[in-house]
Amino acid sequence: MSHYTIDPAVSDALAGFSLPDKLGFGVVLAPVMYSVEWADGRWGQGSLLPYGPIQIAPGARALHYGEFIFEGMKAYRAGTPWPNLFRPLDNCRRLALSAERMAMPAVPEALFLEAVDAVAGAMAPFVPTGSGRSLYLRPFLFGTEPGYMLRNSQTFRFMVIANPVESYASGPMKVAIERRDVRAAVGGIGVAKAAANYAASLRASNAALARGYAVALWLDAAEHRYIQELSGMNVFAVIGGALHTPELDGAILPGITRDSVIALARHRGYQVHERPMAIDQLLAQIGSGECSEVFACGTAAIVAPIGALGDADGRDHVPAKVDVVAAELREALLAIQERRAPDPFGWTRDVAPPPADAPWARPAA
Numbered sequence: 627m628s629h630y631t632i633d634p635a636v637s638d639a640l641a642g643f644s645l646p647d648k649l650g651f652g653v654v655l656a657p658v659m660y661s662v663e664w665a666d667g668r669w670g671q672g673s674l675l676p677y678g679p680i681q682i683a684p685g686a687r688a689l690h691y692g693e694f695i696f697e698g699m700k701a702y703r704a705g706t707p708w709p710n711l712f713r714p715l716d717n718c719r720r721l722a723l724s725a726e727r728m729a730m731p732a733v734p735e736a737l738f739l740e741a742v743d744a745v746a747g748a749m750a751p752f753v754p755t756g757s758g759r760s761l762y763l764r765p766f767l768f769g770t771e772p773g774y775m776l777r778n779s780q781t782f783r784f785m786v787i788a789n790p791v792e793s794y795a796s797g798p799m800k801v802a803i804e805r806r807d808v809r810a811a812v813g814g815i816g817v818a819k820a821a822a823n824y825a826a827s828l829r830a831s832n833a834a835l836a837r838g839y840a841v842a843l844w845l846d847a848a849e850h851r852y853i854q855e856l857s858g859m860n861v862f863a864v865i866g867g868a869l870h871t872p873e874l875d876g877a878i879l880p881g882i883t884r885d886s887v888i889a890l891a892r893h894r895g896y897q898v899h900e901r902p903m904a905i906d907q908l909l910a911q912i913g914s915g916e917c918s919e920v921f922a923c924g925t926a927a928i929v930a931p932i933g934a935l936g937d938a939d940g941r942d943h944v945p946a947k948v949d950v951v952a953a954e955l956r957e958a959l960l961a962i963q964e965r966r967a968p969d970p971f972g973w974t975r976d977v978a979p980p981p982a983d984a985p986w987a988r989p990a991a
């Protein structure tokens with residue numbers, strides 16, 4: 627696999643970019659992107675390009691049959707010359723698992739790292755500093771071959787775009803328990819970070835937003851009884867002082883932040899239980915005070931407090947505490963990600979310096 631090429635227009639794109647004070651989440655676009663194509667059973671040479679529209683055949687299977695998977699990951703700038711990434715190989719492995727489920731080609735580790743390093747390295751001066759701020763990277767893989775025959779594409783494209791961001795969630799979220807729609811079933815594609823799972827969640831997200839809630843809480847497909855996850859986040863409850871989270875049942879996305887929260891919490895002395903969690907039992911435990919706190923986590927959301935769980939009958943279930951254990955774990959996680967604390971898990975990894983001929987080969991101060 628050869629080194630990526632750099633489009634000459636990338637320098638101007640970077641020179642014309644400045645970081646606004648207010649970032650939001652996914653609103654500010656990095657001016658560069660990485661792209662590489664797969665054809666004839668192998669990956670070609672990647673390119674770093676100015677961010678901009680791409681050409682896609684209107685008949686491409688990604689558009690018609692949802693042949694599209696993605697990742698979410700973050701780069702931080704913490705006084706080091708180049709940014710650092712949080713658990714990038716885990717994102718690469720999860721993309722490979724998603725690709726396996728969707729019968730798409732895996733992106734080899736070296737190519738995945740080349741792509742995220744290229745974008746994060748070029749964006750080094752614009753990786754926002756300040757706790758909770760970062761460069762969000764969105765690697766994605768999609769089928770580009772046109773055709774209606776129900777089989778996979780023979781051609782694919784892997785890209786990385788990025789956004790300087792703040793946290794996805796601001797303040798305690800009200801979540802709406804979704805009792806009608808189903809997001810993912812065991813044996814389906816919930817375990818893959820497939821765009822189609824997010825599409826399945828949108829009607830409930832719209833309804834939740836219209837009712838003044840931030841996000842939908844999903845229940846299992848078979849019985850509509852057991853908690854799965856929130857749209858785009860995993861969920862934890864503090865019950866009797868221990869952490870409880872739905873077990874990975876074959877329909878829930880195996881969140882990398884979920885895994886980090888479990889490891890960090892155990893490291894800090896909490897008991898953590900991964901088990902089937904019935905929604906009605908959790909609501910009763912919130913009512914009795916046995917469940918003191920509920921929170922969400924994800925790459926975008928970091929660790930986000932939940933202020934209330936709203937049911938379909940209009941009732942809000944309000945945990946006694948908001949953002950106590952969540953705040954402790956968020957700070958512990960951010961301190962590692964932002965390199966303010968030792969990283970006993972070996973989770974952070976420096977971005978590789980760009981090729982020597984890249985105009986931005988000199989690191990940010």
Ligand code: COI
Pocket residue numbers: 697698699794857858859924925926927
């Ligand atoms: C992420 O946390 O990376 C996601 O993909 C969730 C999305 C709703 C922003």
